[in-house]
Amino acid sequence: MSFFEVNNLNVSYGAIKAVKGISFQVNQGEIVSLIGANGAGKTTTLHTISGLLHPNEGTIQFAGQDITKSSPSQIVTNGISQVPEGRHVFSGLSVMENLQMGAFLRHDHDSLQADYEKVFSHFPVLKERKNQDAATLSGGEQQMLAMGRALMAHPKLLLLDEPSMGLAPLFIKEIFEIIQQIQSEGTTILLIEQNARKALSIADRGYVLETGKITMTGRGRDLLNDSAIKKAYLGG
Amino acid sequence: MEELIQQLFNGVFLGSIYALLALGYTMVYGIIGLINFAHGDVYMIGAFIGFFLITNLHLNFWVTLILTMGMCALVGMLIEFLAYRPLRHHGAPKITSLITAIGVSFLLENGMSFLFGGDSRSFPQAIKLVNFKIGFIHITNIQLLILIVSIALMVLLQFVVQKTKMGRAMRAVSVDQEAANIVGIKVDQTISFTFAIGSALAGAAGVLIGLYYNSLDPLMGMAPGIKSFIAAVFGGIGSIPGAAIGGWLIGLIETLTFTLGISSWKDAVVYAVLIVVLLVRPNGIFGKKAGEKV
Ligand SMILES: Nc1ncnc2c1ncn2[C@@H]1O[C@H](COP(=O)(O)OP(=O)(O)OP(=O)(O)O)[C@@H](O)[C@H]1O
Ligand SMILES: [Mg+2]
Numbered sequence: 001m002s003f004f005e006v007n008n009l010n011v012s013y014g015a016i017k018a019v020k021g022i023s024f025q026v027n028q029g030e031i032v033s034l035i036g037a038n039g040a041g042k043t044t045t046l047h048t049i050s051g052l053l054h055p056n057e058g059t060i061q062f063a064g065q066d067i068t069k070s071s072p073s074q075i076v077t078n079g080i081s082q083v084p085e086g087r088h089v090f091s092g093l094s095v096m097e098n099l100q101m102g103a104f105l106r107h108d109h110d111s112l113q114a115d116y117e118k119v120f121s122h123f124p125v126l127k128e129r130k131n132q133d134a135a136t137l138s139g140g141e142q143q144m145l146a147m148g149r150a151l152m153a154h155p156k157l158l159l160l161d162e163p164s165m166g167l168a169p170l171f172i173k174e175i176f177e178i179i180q181q182i183q184s185e186g187t188t189i190l191l192i193e194q195n196a197r198k199a200l201s202i203a204d205r206g207y208v209l210e211t212g213k214i215t216m217t218g219r220g221r222d223l224l225n226d227s228a229i230k231k232a233y234l235g236g
Numbered sequence: 237m238e239e240l241i242q243q244l245f246n247g248v249f250l251g252s253i254y255a256l257l258a259l260g261y262t263m264v265y266g267i268i269g270l271i272n273f274a275h276g277d278v279y280m281i282g283a284f285i286g287f288f289l290i291t292n293l294h295l296n297f298w299v300t301l302i303l304t305m306g307m308c309a310l311v312g313m314l315i316e317f318l319a320y321r322p323l324r325h326h327g328a329p330k331i332t333s334l335i336t337a338i339g340v341s342f343l344l345e346n347g348m349s350f351l352f353g354g355d356s357r358s359f360p361q362a363i364k365l366v367n368f369k370i371g372f373i374h375i376t377n378i379q380l381l382i383l384i385v386s387i388a389l390m391v392l393l394q395f396v397v398q399k400t401k402m403g404r405a406m407r408a409v410s411v412d413q414e415a416a417n418i419v420g421i422k423v424d425q426t427i428s429f430t431f432a433i434g435s436a437l438a439g440a441a442g443v444l445i446g447l448y449y450n451s452l453d454p455l456m457g458m459a460p461g462i463k464s465f466i467a468a469v470f471g472g473i474g475s476i477p478g479a480a481i482g483g484w485l486i487g488l489i490e491t492l493t494f495t496l497g498i499s500s501w502k503d504a505v506v507y508a509v510l511i512v513v514l515l516v517r518p519n520g521i522f523g524k525k526a527g528e529k530v
Contacts, residue, residue, distance in 0.1 A: 052417055076420030088415035090408050101408050104401070105420040149419065 001064060003028040003188060004157055009058035011041075011048050018044040020212035021058070026157065031179070031189040033199040033220065035233060036209035042192045043085050045209070046159050049190075050082045051075045062157065077105050079156035083163060085192075087146040091135030095126055098134050098145055102152030112152075119148040122178050140171035147178070157188045164195045176202055196233035200224045208233075238372045243491040249379040249448075251487020252386035256441040257464035258471065258479035259393060260312075260434025266410045266474035267430045269330060273337040274315055276461015277344035278435045282308045282442025283359070283452040284348065290360045297362040297447070301385070304443050305436040312435025313428050315340055321424065341461075348454035356453040359446035382444045389437060390480055396433070397476060406430055410474070463490075466510055472523025481521060485509075 002025035011019040019041040026032045036042050047053045049060055051072040060068045067075055081102075090098050099119060103112055120127040123144040129137060134145055143163055150158060160179065164172040172195070180202055183189050193199035200206050203220035208229065216229065223229050257279055264272045282304050289300040319340050323333050366377040397403035405426045409416045416423055445460070446452050467486045471478025489509055493502040517523065 050418060052414065071422075072417045073420040073422050076418075082418050084415060084418055088412055088418065090411050090415060092411050093404070093407055097404055097407075101404060101416075101419050101421070104405065153419065 001061065002026065003063060004190070005059075005061045006045075006049070007059045007061070009045065009048060009060070010056045011044050011053055012056055013044075018212055019048070019055075022209065022212070022214045023058075024207050024214060024217070026188055026190055027204075028188055029183070029186070030204040031183050031191055031202055031220075033191045033193060033196075033203035033206040034209055035193055035196040035199055035206060037194065037233075039211070040209040041212040042209055043161055046082060046084075046161050046190075046192060049075075049080065049159060073105060076153050076155075079154075080159065081150040081153040081155035081157075082159040083143075083146045083150045083161060085161035085165065087139075087142040089134040089137070089142050089145050089149070091133065093134055094131050095134055095137070095145060096130045098149050099126070099152050102149035104153075106152075106154065115152055115154060119151055122151075122181065123148055140167050140175075143167065143171070143175060144178075147175075151182070151187075155187060157190065158182065159190050159192075161192045162194060163191075164193065164198060172198065196229070197224070200229075240492075240495050242373055243495040244488060245373055245375065246379075247488035247491035248484060249382050249487070250491060251484035252382050253441050253445050253448075253483070254460065254464045254467045254486050255480045255483025256386050256389065256437045256444075257460060258467035258483045259390070259476060260438050261465050261468040262471070262473055262476060262479040263406075263430050263434045265468070267406060267427055268320070268324065268333075270320065270333050270337060271465065272315075272431075272434075273334070273461070273465075274319075274340035274344060275434065275438060276457035276459075276464070277341050277348075278308055278311055278315075278457070279438040279442040279445075279460065280348065280452070280454060280457035281311055281344065282439030283446040283456060284352065284442075284454075285439065286443035286446050287357065287359055287452055290362045297443075300362060301440060301443050304439045308439025308442070309432035309436040312431040312438075315435075316428055316431040321427075324427075345454050345458070352454065354454055356451050356456075359450050359452050361450070362447060378447050382448060385440065385444060389440060393433065393437070394476065402426070402429055463506065466506060470510060470513055470520055472517075472520030475520070475522035478520055478522030 004026040007023050008021050009019055010021055022045065034042055034045065044053065048055050051070055055068065059066055062078060062080060065078065067078060070078065090101060099116060106112065125141055126145060126148055129141065134142065137145060163175050167175065176198055179189060179191065191199055191203065200220045200223050206218065206220050206223045207214050208216040257275065260275050261272065264270055285304045285307050286300050289295045289303055319336050320333055323336060363378060368375045397406060405421045406429065408421055409423055409426045413423055463486055464483060467482035468479045470485055471482030486506055489506050490502045493499045493505050513521065
């Protein structure tokens with residue numbers, strides 16, 4: 001069994017079927033990208049993994065445990081954290097308080113300090129803005145805060161939902177470099193992106209999601225060179 | 237002039253009660269966007285609990301206050317669990333919850349009338365009344381008690397909300413429920429906790445007012461309920477300091493109408509001031525700009 005495994009997942013919003021029987025795996029230490037166009041079902045998949053939505057069918061397994069019916073807080077405790085689409089930082093709370101919220105379920109208070117320092121080493125700007133209201137950060141800084149918040153839960157598997165959305169190219173480059181650093185420190189990553197070129201170039205493996213179904217899978221660089229993918233997702 | 241200053245003092249004491257109640261409205265609104273119309277009735281239940289604890293169990297004031305707050309916290313959690321949570325989980329529209337809140341309010345008022353009769357009872361004197369005179373101003377020990385207990389509770393509340401883990405969770409759920417879920421906050425539990433705190437404050441207000449006015453009845457929560465809701469709107473609904481200031485403001489306006497000899501107009505004056513405040517600051521004194529809340 002893989003480190004993380006989704007089997008035959010079906011998710012609906014009332015009568016609308018958003019995810020139609022997808023299966024995929026993530027091995028420990030990998031970056032796996034799930035790419036797809038608007039409305040393909042990427043966010044729905046991540047929300048189901050995080051326990052915010054419940055599947056009609058299928059299972060989700062993580063580290064040898066069935067987590068399909070676990071609550072969002074159990075899932076975070078088990079070691080899966082999400083950086084949601086659109087950042088969703090807590091406005092009105094300071095940068096520091098946002099990071100504290102990421103560590104909400106942790107009881108190992110002694111090791112927290114080291115983790116704050118680690119987050120600040122990835123994102124020095126967060127340290128400078130420690131006491132500032134999160135709402136006043138720029139889009140790129142909010143993305144960093146959302147990532148820092150997720151890292152504060154000390155995840156074994158990090159879920160990222162379109163981290164490059166709405167960011168300037170320079171910021172995108174930085175974010176992707178940091179994602180690779182996080183991987184090198186031992187965190188497994190499931191990366192969702194519309195920016196297929198970027199996502200596939202750092203991914204060990206990738207899956208293509210089209211209107212709720214997985215249509216293609218392979219190694220990241222193989223997918224990058226695939227002519228059908230080039231045409232559909234990489235602008236020819 | 238002396239009369240005016242005297243009334244200002246009275247306004248502050250009365251306003252403390254409105255402030256305690258307004259806090260519950262504003263916290264619940266802040267976290268789930270619901271105007272909990274049953275909140276004034278929790279205050280009434282607090283007065284009844286206090287009445288029975290003192291009359292039947294002969295407990296002293298402080299023990300009564302603490303037990304009443306605890307029991308009202310349970311009542312608030314029960315109301316949330318039975319009435320509002322199922323609607324929330326089914327994604328019911330806001331208006332449905334609002335009507336349910338009105339229903340809960342009627343149920344509590346009529347239920348208490350049915351159980352204990354609609355007549356007004358006299359609240360036992362758990363603390364012997366002592367009159368002071370500071371200069372020309374008359375103050376009673378009960379008034380001072382109201383002020384001190386209210387301020388202490390507000391400071392405690394501010395501490396809980398700003399400095400504790402549960403308080404941070406409350407603020408997080410208020411601004412973004414989805415993100416709160418994502419970081420693993422138990423959202424239902426946090427909402428329940430918010431009702432507990434708001435209801436405990438209402439319970440304290442109920443005991444204090446019983447002591448102040450010496451009377452209680454099943455409908456006693458209606459008028460203060462509406463006024464403290466207005467206090468919350470004054471201050472900017474969702475804002476905790478706003479609710480406290482709003483409460484005192486209403487207390488002051490009401491007592492000032494006595495001085496001006498227009499006390500039969502007191503409610504009209506309160507609404508007139510509310511309208512003026514909202515014209516100048518549409519979101520209340522401490523309210524956030526619309527759209528700021530994500
Ligand atoms: N709350 C909802 N209610 C009803 N339908 C929804 C809801 N959320 C998403 N959908 C539908 O489910 C489908 C998949 O949506 P999803 O958000 O998972 O797509 P996505 O791949 O994340 O898209 P994007 O790249 O635009 O974020 C879409 O057709 C969408 O309209
Ligand atoms: Mg999406």
